[in-house]
Amino acid sequence: AKDLGKGRHEVFATGMHTQIVKRFQLEIDLHRAIEQQEFELYYQSIVSLTTARIVGFEALVRWNNPQYGFVSPAEFIPLAEETGLIIPLGQWILQAACQQLAVWQAQFPTNPPLMMSINLSGHQLTQCDLVDYIEQTLQETGLNGESLKLEITETVAMNDVETAISIMLRLRTLNLRLSIDDFGTGYSSLSYLHRFPVNTLKIDRSFVSRMEDTDEDAAIVQTIIMLSHALGMDVVAEGVETAAQQAKLHSLGCEYGQGYFFSKPVDSKTATALLDKQFNN
Numbered sequence: 001a002k003d004l005g006k007g008r009h010e011v012f013a014t015g016m017h018t019q020i021v022k023r024f025q026l027e028i029d030l031h032r033a034i035e036q037q038e039f040e041l042y043y044q045s046i047v048s049l050t051t052a053r054i055v056g057f058e059a060l061v062r063w064n065n066p067q068y069g070f071v072s073p074a075e076f077i078p079l080a081e082e083t084g085l086i087i088p089l090g091q092w093i094l095q096a097a098c099q100q101l102a103v104w105q106a107q108f109p110t111n112p113p114l115m116m117s118i119n120l121s122g123h124q125l126t127q128c129d130l131v132d133y134i135e136q137t138l139q140e141t142g143l144n145g146e147s148l149k150l151e152i153t154e155t156v157a158m159n160d161v162e163t164a165i166s167i168m169l170r171l172r173t174l175n176l177r178l179s180i181d182d183f184g185t186g187y188s189s190l191s192y193l194h195r196f197p198v199n200t201l202k203i204d205r206s207f208v209s210r211m212e213d214t215d216e217d218a219a220i221v222q223t224i225i226m227l228s229h230a231l232g233m234d235v236v237a238e239g240v241e242t243a244a245q246q247a248k249l250h251s252l253g254c255e256y257g258q259g260y261f262f263s264k265p266v267d268s269k270t271a272t273a274l275l276d277k278q279f280n281n
């Protein structure tokens with residue numbers, strides 16, 4: 001039996017075997033992590049390029065596992081998506097982000113109020129009670145729908161256009177704001193873009209980072225901004241890392257920026273300190 005076990009072991013290429021075991025282990029840990037509350041939200045500021053002030057934050061989930069340390073969302077979100085764990089995790093994220101926003105809005109009243117952007121995965125978007133539980137969360141936290149912006153990636157939105165549009169329209173009945181995330185990385189068809197009832201396009205960071213290298217990339221960024229405005233949308237540029245990028249984006253008419261140049265994603269305490277600094281100066 002021992003030999004058989006050993007032989008079987010060798011059927012797998014070692015690399016693949018390790019990967020399967022690792023994935024399986026990660027899935028078990030992910031289940032447990034939800035119960036043990038190993039998740040934490042980080043917040044990255046979104047800044048007006050005209051006033052240089054923070055207008056809101058994007059909530060970005062972090063998993064601090066006692067054994068592995070920080071696991072990147074790029075690694076565990078796809079897994080949570082495949083296993084359906086994204087549903088309970090997504091509800092926790094929505095609740096935690098809304099509670100935090102309610103605290104900030106009370107502490108730092110502005111007109112319009114500070115906003116929170118929350119990422120929605122494909123699985124969450126098609127979840128049948130999505131609209132109901134968002135409505136319930138808004139009631140519990142006393143927030144206006146307008147304070148919440150849901151980010152849906154271009155790839156997810158284009159995957160099934162008609163379904164995406166009908167869900168977006170239902171979300172809009174709660175006055176929620178909607179944003180197309182990672183714009184430019186998927187295969188958008190211009191004939192669909194104007195049918196999405198969205199307020200914002202987020203230019204993917206790959207274009208922003210190459211903007212100064214080639215004229216072509218600068219032209220792409222410029223075109224996305226012009227297109228958004230023509231469709232009545234505003235623009236957030238992601239991955240702004242330098243003053244030069246900020247200035248260039250501003251000169252192209254881009255309204256908002258997000259990136260390490262302004263702030264990395266930080267925990268709620270540090271984000272509160274950023275707001276404190278802005279409002280008490």
Ligand code: C2E
Pocket residue numbers: 044059060061072073074077093119120121181182205238239240241258259260261265
């Ligand atoms: P995303 O929605 O495109 O989020 C932006 C990512 O870019 C974040 O990575 C952020 O830390 C990073 N970033 C921001 N500014 C800069 C910059 O100036 N330079 C560089 N190099 N990177 C920057 P993060 O937090 O690792 O998240 C990765 C992805 O995981 C997100 O991409 C999003 O797709 C997903 N994700 C994160 N949090 C959530 C969540 O709560 N729910 C869902 N469904 N997905 C999430």
Ligand code: CA
Pocket residue numbers: 058119151181
């Ligand atoms: Ca996002």
Ligand code: CA
Pocket residue numbers: 181182202204238
């Ligand atoms: Ca993005």
Ligand code: CA
Pocket residue numbers: 182204205238
């Ligand atoms: Ca991106």
